[in-house]
Each structure stands twice: as structure tokens, then as C-alpha cells.
Amino acid sequence: MNVLIVYAHPEPQSLNGSLKNLAVETLRSLGHEVKISDLYAMRWKAMADAGDFSDRAYPDRLRYAGESKHAYLGGSQSADVAAEQEKLLWADAVIFQFPLWWFSAPAILKGWVERVYAYGFAYGVGPHKGERWGDRYGEGNLLGRRAMLSITIGGREPHYSDRGVNGALDDVLWPIQHGTLFYPGMAVLPPFTVYQADRLTPEGWEKAADAFRERLSRLFIDEPIPFRRQNGGHYDGQQVLKDGLGAGASGSRIHLLQAGEPAERPVGEIATTERRAV
């Protein structure tokens, strides 16, 4: 299988760098093809601005989404953006390796999302009609791929437990896991995490490395987080979860499928984007 690693850390000798190297070595030894986007080494342009568009549809005023659509459809995207989209389409799985800074992805990685996730590529895909609001959240151009976050965290695990002061980890990661990975169609595996990352001992590294190898060996086996497909019949015409669903959960977890609920009833036309699931 093809695995893309999107890696964001400025220091090759960091824990993130070591995890990235371990992932490359492990995945290749398992027979996978691996590509890496080392954002800091690439000096990835994180700022989304007019410099992204050589052929403007609206010269007077920058409307980023409109220019993004024009460039994507017209083939005038900047080369670095198009190259990353090709890698995503090549990949069967995408691993994001980064430190959790201020409870979200590093700016350089956010900037990768903002420039690579073009209109027509990652959003603005598929018809909007009634209960079907585009091909997203379980549909989209990246359908059939799996994604996993591998994150290093300075804080302690209890601080991110269900009642921990930082907020439950899956709530902290919601904008990324649901809003950025599941949105264009990827199946999202539970995150791999290393807590107290700044204080890792040699023994701690060995444990983390073993655990990471185990997760990597199961990359195409483990069950993804059971997010509800937007167009699976769960949400109404206002994209609000229908009454009676999610009764056993609260907060963001209402958006996960639960035992005992009716089977999915896909709405609207068949998703325009199909690909065999891996």
C-alpha cells in the first residue's frame, strides 16, 4: 500500500523526527511504499494569500475560495499545492506526525491544509440539495483512504481524559479528525499519542516505539472512529442530527454511530466519488 506521512517539526532530532523515521522504516519493512512531506524542510508556504494564484479570476479583490476553485479546475494551481494533492490521491493512508501546540496543529501544518485543500478538491464537491450537502464527512475525493494522527503532547494523559481540564482529547482533536480528515472522505483511525513528550526517558521511548510499531502494523486493519456519514440519513435538511439519534452520547460523541440505531439510509444521488475502501 501507499502511505503518505505529513510531518511538521523543525528539529530532525526531535521526538517527532524520531517517530517519523520509525514510521518510514516500519512501513517500508512491511512492504509499503512511503512518501514524506517534511513541511519544515520543504519550507512550506503556510500563508494562504494572493501569491497562490498566477491566473486570477477576480483581480480586484482576493476571494480565496473562488480563486482556489478557478485554479484547481483550470490547472493553474501553484506547483507545490498540486504536488501535495497528487500525493494525497496516490496514498492509501495518510499519517500526520506533529506536536500538539496550543491544542491544535502547528501553523505550518494548518497552512498545508489551507492551501492544499482546494475548492473542488477537498470541499465544494458534489451536489447540495435537501439532506445532501455536498460529498463530505465520509464522502469526497479522498474516500477510501485512511488517516491517522500521531501526536506528541507536552501535558499529562489525565489532563486530556474525559473530565480533564484541557478537555477530552477527542474533543480537542474534533476540528482536525472530523472537520479536516473525515470531511473529504478519509476514514480516521484513533490517534497515536505520546504524553509528557518533553520528559521522555530512554525507557519511555522504547515503550512508545513499540506501541507505534504495533499501530503501524495494524494501519490497514484497525477499525476507524465510527463517525456518521453526513449523507447516511442521520442528519436533516439543516444538517442537524435527527431526533432519537445519539441518545447514548453527549457533546461531539453524538456524531459517532451507536449500537441499536437504525442502519444508514444514504440520501440523494450516489456519491459522485467512489473508490474501493482499504
Add this chain to the structure above:
Amino acid sequence: MNVLIVYAHPEPQSLNGSLKNLAVETLRSLGHEVKISDLYAMRWKAMADAGDFSDRAYPDRLRYAGESKHAYLGGSQSADVAAEQEKLLWADAVIFQFPLWWFSAPAILKGWVERVYAYGFAYGVGPHKGERWGDRYGEGNLLGRRAMLSITIGGREPHYSDRGVNGALDDVLWPIQHGTLFYPGMAVLPPFTVYQADRLTPEGWEKAADAFRERLSRLFIDEPIPFRRQNGGHYDGQQVLKDGLGAGASGSRIHLLQAGEPAERPVGEIATTERRAV
């Protein structure tokens, strides 16, 4: 009062640009002093890397937090970072004006947080002992200031309602409002929002402008979101919310004070950072 506006949009003629201009005009007409950090115009360096440190404590390997602490305490931070910290300390209120891109702040604004929120300035403040885990979440160097997000959103309001497919807005904003604004001590006002921002009609603009003026006129009056102070006796020694608290809520809302709960019992030493509340 002193108000800092941190503004992140590449196009002056954008809705964000117009809201920013309206805020400046309105606040000044109310007699406030206003400073603006226009991140795109400043070509703010969003990447946190070795280039931020002219005087390295650890030359062999970049440990960003360690260098941040060394530079902050030793006075060798880069000039742009120090200038932003001065603005934050000067401010009585901070307004963040930005488009919600992929459910979080634009990369350039994330990069402002990552570089300006130095160790010793925004985190790593105060003693860590037992139930007191530093001066954060309602304590810290920015105590006494108010913060408010003013965000433009492409999607529709129901999509961000309690059961909306994107997740409830306050859950989407949790990493920012709780994890980034409340963390160093600011009181966080409910966000000002403009939905369907790409489709705003002239009438829609007038309504939004009126609503924004109203929020701005109440900037120092409105009640902040009642986040629990970490060191207010609500959390145990593992920073986990104590049993019996938050019973009327779920998800991230357990971290908001509720009627009927015992009064705060501050723990540990008096917070080392004090300032009159505004």
C-alpha cells in the same frame, strides 16, 4: 480602555477587513485607544523555528520551549515577538478578527500564538504542586483582560448548532477560547459570528454591522463565558474535574460553572499574577 485587535485576512476589501475597520472606528468613537496587529500586512512569520532565537541555550538540538524560556527571561526574543507581548500587556481587551478556515484559526494567526505565547509569558507560569498546576485557565500574565473572537464562517448557523454536523460552535472553538485565551488568564466573551460570510448581501452587512457595534459597545460590560478556574478547587491533583461537578452538562460544557455548585475554593498559593479585573 486599551483594545488590541489581532486581525488575520489577506484581503483589505474582505468582510473581515470591513469588520476590523468597523471595530477600530467604533471603539475609537467610544473613547478607547486601539492598536491593530494586521498579521498579513506585517507579513507575520508564522513558522516557529530556530530562526526565532539569536542566543541559543541548547545549540545542538532545537528544543523550542526551552529556547523560548531562555529568550523570554534573558531578553533575547526576536523583536516582533516582544512587540506583540507588549501590546498584549498594554491591552485591556483583545479582539481576534479572522475567518474560520477548516474549523480553526488561519495558519498565520496560529503562528502568532505559537511565537508570541512564550514560555514564562503565556505558559510555564506559576508553581506546579498538587491541585495547582501552574497559573493558567483563569490565572496567568494576561489576567484582568477580556478576549473576544469575531469570526466569519462560510457555513450556515444550523450546521454549528448543538446537534449540527460540524459540531456545536463552542466545541469547535474550545481549543481557542479555552485552550488559548482563557489559558493565560483572559476572560473570554462569547464569540461574535457572521455565518454564510461568502454570501452576505448589503442588507446582511447592515445587520451584521449593527450587531457588531452593539457587541463592541458592551465589550467591557458583557459577562464572560463562565469557564472554571483551574485553581478554583474544581479539579483534583490529576487536573480532572471532581465528582459531582458539571452534572447538568456534558462534553466540554462540564468546564463551565453551574448554578447550585459550591463556591470556588482557590487552592495553593495566591496566584502570582494579579491585576484588577476590567
